[in-house]
Amino acid sequence: MNDNGFISYAARANYNYAGKYFLQGSVRYDGISSLPEANKYGVFPGASIGWTVSKENFFSGLTNIVNDLKIRASYAKVGNVSIGSYPYLGLYGSAKYADYNGIAYGQAGNDQLQWESSIKYDAGIDVQFLEGRFGFTFDYYLNTIEDMILALPYPPSLGIPGNSINKNIGSMKNWGYEFSANAWAVRTKDFTWQIDANVTLPDNVVTKLVSEITYAYT
Numbered sequence: 001m002n003d004n005g006f007i008s009y010a011a012r013a014n015y016n017y018a019g020k021y022f023l024q025g026s027v028r029y030d031g032i033s034s035l036p037e038a039n040k041y042g043v044f045p046g047a048s049i050g051w052t053v054s055k056e057n058f059f060s061g062l063t064n065i066v067n068d069l070k071i072r073a074s075y076a077k078v079g080n081v082s083i084g085s086y087p088y089l090g091l092y093g094s095a096k097y098a099d100y101n102g103i104a105y106g107q108a109g110n111d112q113l114q115w116e117s118s119i120k121y122d123a124g125i126d127v128q129f130l131e132g133r134f135g136f137t138f139d140y141y142l143n144t145i146e147d148m149i150l151a152l153p154y155p156p157s158l159g160i161p162g163n164s165i166n167k168n169i170g171s172m173k174n175w176g177y178e179f180s181a182n183a184w185a186v187r188t189k190d191f192t193w194q195i196d197a198n199v200t201l202p203d204n205v206v207t208k209l210v211s212e213i214t215y216a217y218t
Contacts, residue, residue, distance in 0.1 A: 005033035006081060022050035022072075032081050032115075036088040039114040046076035068128035073121075080116035083149050087166040088113045108160045114168055119144045124178075133187070139178040146171050150210050170209055176202035 012026040024047065031041040050072040053059055059069070088109050095104035124139035148170030154160045180198035187193075 004081075004085065007031045018055070020052045020055045022048075022052075024048045026076075028078075030079055030081075032083075034081075034083055034086050034088070035113055035115065036111045038111075042079045042115040042117070044077045044079055044117075046074070048072065048074035066127060066129055067131055068126070070126040071124075072126070073123040075122075076120045078118050078120070080118060080145075080148075083113075083116065084166070087149065105159075106161055108162075108165045110165050110167055112168075113149060113166060114147060116145065116147050116149055116168070119146070133184050135182045137178075137180045140175075141178070142173065142175040144171075144173045148172070152210050170206075172204065172206045172208075174202060174204040176200060 007030070009029040010026065012024065015021075015023040026046045028044040028046075029041060030044060033040070050070060052068070052070050054063060054066060054069040059066075086109075087107075088111050089107065090105070090109035091107040092103050093106035095102055095106075097104075121142045122139060124137065127136045129135070147168035149166050149168055150170045151162070151164035152167045152169060153164050156163050178198065178200045180196070182194060182196045185193045185195050
């Protein structure tokens with residue numbers, strides 16, 4: 001069994017007041033066949049807010065220099081579907097013993113498996129200067145991944161296929177800063193030339209792995 005079924009329901013709502021204040025909310029209800037029936041479905045929400053500061057009355061004296069200034073932030077929880085083919089099932093398959101053909105235990109299942117989840121936060125700012133001739137964007141992001149499905153080792157004496165069982169035991173996080181800038185070197189009716197540059201400074205840390213656990217007997 002190598003094919004997985006996936007189904008998803010999604011809803012989204014947007015609100016915009018006077019072109020200055022923005023709200024967005026979304027929710028997904030996802031299901032995947034490679035997880036046990038009790039944990040097959042997951043709910044994954046998201047939300048974002050934005051504020052166009054340059055449209056406020058107190059900003060009017062600066063608009064000849066800073067044409068557009070936006071501040072934004074977002075949150076989202078998503079589920080990882082790259083979890084293999086039915087790791088929760090105990091499976092049998094064809095096998096040979098000496099010159100004999102037969103059937104042997106091929107995969108030790110875990111009916112407690114659940115979705116891997118990733119919680120993402122982002123905050124940023126967008127600025128346009130001098131009638132949009134120059135632009136700058138800054139973002140900070142944080143992504144925390146929980147319940148990663150990893151192969152937990154077991155003693156060979158237990159006779160478990162591959163000496164491991166998949167469990168939700170890993171976690172990690174990554175974060176970083178992103179900078180981007182653009183400038184119109186030439187902007188005429190007949191010819192335009194825009195220069196873009198971006199830099200990303202990422203960092204990652206694995207907070208939990210199976211290597212922290214020697215063997216489990218439960």
